[in-house]
Structures are given as C-alpha cells and as structure tokens.
Amino acid sequence: MFNILIVEDEIKITQVIKAYLDKEGYHCIVANNGEQALEFFLKNSIDLIILDRMLPDISGEEICEKVRKISKVHIIMLTAKTEDSDKIDGFNIGCDDYVCKPFNVKELVLRVKAVFRKMDVENKDLLKFSDELEIDMNSHEVKVRGKKVELTNTEYKILLLFAKNQNKVFTREQLLELTIEEHYEKIDRVIDAHVKNLRQKIELDTKKATIIKTVYGVGYKFGL
Structure with missing residues (x-):
C-alpha cells in the first residue's frame, strides 16, 4: 500500500481528495499546515506528497525545498497561481507535477496513479x-x-x-x-x-x- 501525505489547509478540499484516494486503496495522512507536514513526513514512510503552495505558516515552496534536501519523494503541487512563470518556479524548487486550482479531483487521482505506475516499473529493476x-x-x-x-x-x-x-x-x-x-x-x-x-x-x-x-x-x- 502506498502512503500519501496530503498537505492542504482548506478542510473541504482535503476531505474530498482523501475520500477519492481512500477509495482507490491508498493510505492518506493529512496535514493542515507546513509545520505539521514536515513532522509527519519525517515520522512516516511517504511515497507521494500532494502539497498546497499557499499555507498559513510555511509556504509550499519552502516545504518542497526542505524535503528535497533529504528525499526524492514525488511531489504534486496544488496552486491557485496559473502563470507559466509560477509553474516554472515550482519545478525549479523540486516539485514533479503541477495542478492548478480549481481542479477536477478525478484528474488528480489519475496523476497519482501515473506516479505509482512509474514507480512500479522503476522498482522492478531495483x-x-x-x-x-x-x-x-x-x-x-x-x-x-x-x-x-x-x-x-x-x-x-x-x-x-x-x-x-x-x-x-x-x-x-x-x-x-x-x-x-x-x-x-x-x-x-x-x-x-x-x-x-x-x-x-x-x-x-x-x-x-x-x-x-x-x-x-x-x-x-x-x-x-
């Protein structure tokens, strides 16, 4: 079973994402702020992070940079910023994929599945x-x-x-x-x-x- 860390301060969005991913058989851990996210990441074996860019305490960019110093875990960033320059900045700091708000949660689930399909292929040779x-x-x-x-x-x-x-x-x-x-x-x-x-x-x-x-x-x- 893959472990997914959902980092999102909007409770309703978190609940919807978690419900869809739970239905697909993934194990989801929820953090509603950056400090909690880093704590949960360090204490658990995480396979994928779904990370909101705008958080109340620590920005998604800062969390991404901190995680990248110690891990290659896949990161999908959620953001209301839709400019190309914002996306480029996100990729430069280490996120692997970008989903702009508002988004279709079914599309997000498909992106998650694509990540784990790739990991399965890679792990066959590891x-x-x-x-x-x-x-x-x-x-x-x-x-x-x-x-x-x-x-x-x-x-x-x-x-x-x-x-x-x-x-x-x-x-x-x-x-x-x-x-x-x-x-x-x-x-x-x-x-x-x-x-x-x-x-x-x-x-x-x-x-x-x-x-x-x-x-x-x-x-x-x-x-x-």
Missing part, C-alpha cells in the same frame, strides 16, 4: 533491502548503507545472485558455474577470494558478515 543494500539492475550501481561502492563484474554477479535468491544456500561449485566465465578460474577456492574481496567492500565487519554469510561445510547464503 533491489532494496532496508537502508543496508540497494542494487540497481539497470545501471549495475550498488549502494551500501547509502554510499555507492565499486564492484568488479564478478563481485556484482555474486552479490546479485545472492540478492535474487535470499533463502538459498549456494555451494562454491554452484557459484563458480553461475558467476565465473573464465574456464581457467574454475577452482572452488577462487570463489572464496571473490567473496572475501566483496565482503571488504560491503560489510561493516568482515569477521561478522551480515550480508553474505558463511554456511560452514556447504558454502554461502544471503544474510539480509
């Missing part, structure tokens, strides 16, 4: 395990605890194999066949060397590995 490990299968980029790490092609193959098979224990022979292409390297201790190098790049403590664990007498398994 393996993420909490904040510990993230593997982008399109770019082959690997992040460990939020920091990018550089892996060799073989190290990447080994890590990806484990991440895709979280409950499987692999023997050294299986890892050789599935990740090593060079025929002259087909000796099982080669895998130990690759795993050792990989652990040095991704583990906090290589002696107490938590991402790639040793299964004594058998081989290795994924630990997350």
